[in-house]
Amino acid sequence: MREHGVMSEIIDFGKSEFVHLGLGATTVPQPPHTGDVSWYVDYGERHGDDGNEGRLVSMHTFDTPWDTWEMHPTGSELVLCVRGTLTLHQEHPDGSTTTVELSDGQAVVNQPGVWHTADVADGASATALFITAGAGTEMRDR
Numbered sequence: 001m002r003e004h005g006v007m008s009e010i011i012d013f014g015k016s017e018f019v020h021l022g023l024g025a026t027t028v029p030q031p032p033h034t035g036d037v038s039w040y041v042d043y044g045e046r047h048g049d050d051g052n053e054g055r056l057v058s059m060h061t062f063d064t065p066w067d068t069w070e071m072h073p074t075g076s077e078l079v080l081c082v083r084g085t086l087t088l089h090q091e092h093p094d095g096s097t098t099t100v101e102l103s104d105g106q107a108v109v110n111q112p113g114v115w116h117t118a119d120v121a122d123g124a125s126a127t128a129l130f131i132t133a134g135a136g137t138e139m140r141d142r
Helices: 037-053
Strands: 019-022 026-029 055-062 068-071 077-091 097-103 107-110 115-119 126-132 138-141
Touching: 019 037, 055 077, 097 107
Parallel strands: none
Antiparallel strands: 019 026, 019 055, 055 126, 068 115, 068 138, 077 097, 077 107, 077 115, 077 126
């Protein structure tokens, strides 16, 4: 744990360095994201004791549509577009759907139980910051 009053080292989200927001108002830098599902398994083992209150803060750049849907059953997720344009599709528990287009500085919330996926235009890219309550996250093919 870092000493009180001491600035942390730089956390470079552009290089897949993310943080966990945990119990007791803690911020814990994470090992670099590998893009592999095993990274998330290890993350869950490191911070599972925080339960539904733990949050992963991550940033990803996309240049192709997502190939999966995901859903977070125990908490909401903030999606903040920081560069480009991202089209987010939501499928609500009642079967209704919502599609929104986000551009620089715009955000939406994926509520618990809402399946979601995203698209970017051909030849374009978009970067988004995610604050995710990831406990129990489910994935399905698109």
